[in-house]
Amino acid sequence: MHEPDGSGAILVRGAGPVGCTAALALSACGFRVALEGGRTAPAGFRPLALSYASRLILERVGAWEELRPTPIETVLVSQKGGFGRTRLESVDAGVPALGYVVDYAAVAAVLHGAIERAGIAGAFAQAPACVVHAEGSDASMPEKRYAQDAVVACVDVAPASGTIAHERFTPEGPLALLPYGGKYALVWSMSPERAAYFASCPEDAFLAGLAATGGRAIGHPRAVSSRSVQPLALRVRESRVADRQVYIGNAAQALHPVAGQGLNLGLRDAWDLAQILRGARDPGDARLLRRFAFERSLDASSLVRVTDFLAGAFVGSSRAARAARGIGLALMDVLPGPRRFFARRMVFGASALP
Numbered sequence: 041m042h043e044p045d046g047s048g049a050i051l052v053r054g055a056g057p058v059g060c061t062a063a064l065a066l067s068a069c070g071f072r073v074a075l076e077g078g079r080t081a082p083a084g085f086r087p088l089a090l091s092y093a094s095r096l097i098l099e100r101v102g103a104w105e106e107l108r109p110t111p112i113e114t115v116l117v118s119q120k121g122g123f124g125r126t127r128l129e130s131v132d133a134g135v136p137a138l139g140y141v142v143d144y145a146a147v148a149a150v151l152h153g154a155i156e157r158a159g160i161a162g163a164f165a166q167a168p169a170c171v172v173h174a175e176g177s178d179a180s181m182p183e184k185r186y187a188q189d190a191v192v193a194c195v196d197v198a199p200a201s202g203t204i205a206h207e208r209f210t211p212e213g214p215l216a217l218l219p220y221g222g223k224y225a226l227v228w229s230m231s232p233e234r235a236a237y238f239a240s241c242p243e244d245a246f247l248a249g250l251a252a253t254g255g256r257a258i259g260h261p262r263a264v265s266s267r268s269v270q271p272l273a274l275r276v277r278e279s280r281v282a283d284r285q286v287y288i289g290n291a292a293q294a295l296h297p298v299a300g301q302g303l304n305l306g307l308r309d310a311w312d313l314a315q316i317l318r319g320a321r322d323p324g325d326a327r328l329l330r331r332f333a334f335e336r337s338l339d340a341s342s343l344v345r346v347t348d349f350l351a352g353a354f355v356g357s358s359r360a361a362r363a364a365r366g367i368g369l370a371l372m373d374v375l376p377g378p379r380r381f382f383a384r385r386m387v388f389g390a391s392a393l394p
């Protein structure tokens with residue numbers, strides 16, 4: 041176990057959802073932990089689709105019971121202006137729900153409550169043995185800026201949304217509609233110019249544009265609220281470990297939100313770090329941190345590739361491209377093996393959970 045004199049102390053920097061989860065999981069492993077950072081959250085509404093694996097992690101750190109999420113039991117994947125459709129069901133992944141939709145602010149509030157209950161301090165007097173960076177992504181990380189921004193909003197529809205999420209690929213970029221308390225939480229990627237227009241255009245024009253893009257399956261959009269624009273980029277840190285330092289969550293990799301995977305991946309970073317350090321006398325031991333980086337690399341790099349591919353592959357309106365996408369979606373729909381593999385990867389990543 042770590043030294044009781046404080047030499048085994050861990051400082052987590054950044055009190056976003058990943059930093060809070062890491063602080064709670066490390067504290068539960070018996071480490072002396074401090075969590076540095078204010079309670080800042082992204083401006084406006086940010087819907088998050090949490091996977092079943094994320095639910096298990098949040099349950100284990102005592103930050104699930106108070107959340108009131110909307111479950112996703114089915115995901116319908118389709119493309120605008122082309123054939124082919126895939127239906128992913130929770131049974132494909134062998135879990136009670138494929139995901140749970142919550143607002144970032146709600147997750148942050150529940151986690152901060154758990155931090156207070158656990159009595160986790162804000163700072164240490166002495167230098168810690170290990171610093172966990174969870175400050176989110178920053179401009180020093182190598183960046184690939186997508187030619188897309190996301191419009192984020194909450195949409196009232198008739199009939200009310202149930203437990204079906206829609207992922208619709210359009211020539212402009214992916215449109216995600218997540219069931220959210222009878223409404224839909226919308227993340228709609230498109231060119232920055234069009235995103236600026238849809239973020240501020242009259243409500244009627246927004247609803248007409250959404251109805252034309254979303255197709256009949258989403259019902260009739262009636263009202264929109266909480267509109268904002270989010271620039272989209274892929275940022276991946278070259279190395280997730282340095283001398284007595286480790287980077288997790290968006291501080292290690294920030295993804296395109298196309299498959300709603302950034303936080304899910306970050307929570308697995310936080311959980312796996314605590315499991316690898318569990319029982320260590322020195323949590324800054326370079327061999328342990330290298331082992332963490334190695335073990336997380338498959339999960340992170342495969343999601344970086346998948347989200348980067350999905351963000352770009354479905355953009356473009358040529359007939360050949362539409363046909364290729366249609367065949368891909370149709371094949372996925374009829375072949376249970378690949379569908380199950382994809383569904384489980386989206387729920388659990390390439391990690392050892394549950």
Ligand SMILES: Cc1cc2nc3c(=O)[nH]c(=O)nc-3n(C[C@H](O)[C@H](O)[C@H](O)COP(=O)(O)OP(=O)(O)OC[C@H]3O[C@@H](n4cnc5c(N)ncnc54)[C@H](O)[C@@H]3O)c2cc1C
Pocket residue numbers: 053054055056057058059076077078079080081086087088089090174175176177190192227270288289290291297299300301302303304305306
């Ligand atoms: C439009 C959109 C939709 C998304 N949808 C999903 C989804 O459906 N599912 C999903 O899994 N992910 C989704 N994501 C990704 C998800 O929001 C991020 O992956 C997640 O917020 C990362 O959490 P984090 O704690 O690592 O970083 P952040 O949420 O960025 O938190 C970092 C924290 O550190 C603080 N901080 C910064 N600098 C310092 C400093 N120097 N010292 C101390 N503190 C500091 C910040 O103020 C902040 O509180 C989406 C992202 C976007 C943009």
